[in-house]
Amino acid sequence: MxxxxxxxxxxxxxxxxxxxxxxxxxxxxxxxxxxxxxxxxxxxxxxxxxxxxxxxxxxxxxxxxxxxxxxxxxxxxxxxxxxxxxxxxxxxxxxxxxxxxxxxxxxxxxxxxxxxxxxxxxxxxxxxxxxxxxxxxxxxxxxxxxxxxxxxxxxxxxxxxxxxxxxxxxxxxxxxxxxxxxYSLPKRVTAAGAVDAFTHAIESFTSKHSNPLTDIFSKDAMWRINNWIRVAVWNGEHKEARRQLSLGSLEAGISFYNAGVAGVHALAYPLGGQFKVSHGESNAVLLPYVYAKIWPSCISQLVEVSRIIGTHHEDRSNRDNARYVVAELFNLVSDLDLPTKLSDYGISKGDLDQLTDNALKQVRLLGRSPMNLSRQDIYEIYLNAFEGNLKF
The missing domain is CATH 3.40.50.1970 (Rossmann fold)
Known part of the structure; x- marks a missing residue:
């Protein structure tokens, strides 16, 4: 069943x-x-x-x-x-x-x-x-x-x-x-790592392979990381914030190991391989753009995410609450002073075709996405991320 x-x-x-x-x-x-x-x-x-x-x-x-x-x-x-x-x-x-x-x-x-x-x-x-x-x-x-x-x-x-x-x-x-x-992690490493953990949590929550137990871990991880990530990044000596991020990362790890990650990671792998962008930053720069593409396929999950991260409003439609999550993902990356465009990493528009071809090879990851991503879909995500154009 x-x-x-x-x-x-x-x-x-x-x-x-x-x-x-x-x-x-x-x-x-x-x-x-x-x-x-x-x-x-x-x-x-x-x-x-x-x-x-x-x-x-x-x-x-x-x-x-x-x-x-x-x-x-x-x-x-x-x-x-x-x-x-x-x-x-x-x-x-x-x-x-x-x-x-x-x-x-x-x-x-x-x-x-x-x-x-x-x-x-x-x-x-x-x-x-x-x-x-x-x-x-x-x-x-x-x-x-x-x-x-x-x-x-x-x-x-x-x-x-x-x-x-x-x-x-x-x-x-x-x-x-x-x-x-x-405790000694620098600000940028803290930020990239915590967004990486949040990505594990939200991707496993919206994964085709999620289940009731992984949902428990992923939802608690999102709540914990969202509540403490800005404190840990902007006040690195805050020990409770560090503790909460460590626990959130552990929860997200258990969740994504069992439910799997999907499109964000599939598109992030080529950034690390080809351009040596760190794994955390690769996920962070792509996170809002991938969900800007796939949000219509996971509206009910994103409505629940909106409640977890505090963007939900009862007078909005489910579609609008889901879209507000996409916007908040971009705000999160921006608030942490992480790059929000592929061009910030020296990637040119001419690189996007090869990135797309390499992302398509990540069949294991793409197979868990709530939306089946075509080559054109993947190229458009990269293009929007390159231009900093959050189309949704």
Missing amino acids: KNDFSLISPIEIHFGEGTIKEVKGILKNQKRRNVCLISDPIVRKLGLLNELEEMIRAEGAGLTVLDEVEPEPSVIVAQKLLDKIRRQSFDLVIGVGGGSALDISKAIAVLATHEGGISDYLNLTGTKKLSNKGLTKVMIPTTAGTGAEVTDIAVFSTGDSKDVMTDKHLLADYVIVDPALT
Whole structure:
């Protein structure tokens, strides 16, 4: 039946300030003795790995730190890290950082016990399938946005677009969401991450694959993020705002992992692959323009969103309340000082055809959209985003 559903999440999730200390118990309970810690240079420079490294060494475990993760990681970078991890005998991988670090950590932890390389397991071009869960995985996000800690997806840049590994074997064994790790995030990263999380929530809510449980997570995530996003961006030292964004991101992650994201992400992937626009900003710049196109196909859901974000008026028609949501999505991105046009990223009108062709390859994502998007639809969305023309 249509209302039948399943909900999948990591085995164990810890949330709250100071929960990074749960790593000690994990090491003891799992009797893991050789740890690979994967992160990026910025996270290490900020000192966010210091406490974790001390805990691991205090437990007498061997520790190797690989901090070579780059933003929007390529298959080449991921393969280099996989080659390094295969040269040693690890029994636990801890990923610390944003979505890039977590995605790479999940992928190489699994592929450490498989043959072949990263490219062999990609969704669009790979031919191999994962057969086991690989090494024990602990995921610790330092941003409030990607939800990568609770998904079985690993995204990689492939030149002019992106491709993914997706399999239940990529799910983390343990997730630790410690809002204190997000306190030092700069304004723009905070803004892009939080809009990314809001995009996960609204896309999963309007997805063809949504269900009653994912709706609970996505609606609460939208309410939480909408209420606190401006506070966190404009007052980065506000700890409660940071906590609420972290929780909203976690909820949105569980929701979109189960219900799926759709058109915004499908069109955002080529921006990251071809122009190296960060994932959060790619989603943010496209979010209002995609919903300006698809709103007639999800009016009832957007009316509910209007109640959640406070734009609903009883004297308006359902169609008008849905349209007000589209306008508010644009206002949100603008209020946070994020770019609102593709041209702000140096993208030219001549690039739009290739962006469209690459977006069309994201069949997995487009298949969840409440509106079937043709090539012409996708090109028009890109064109409107390029011109800053919110037509709806």
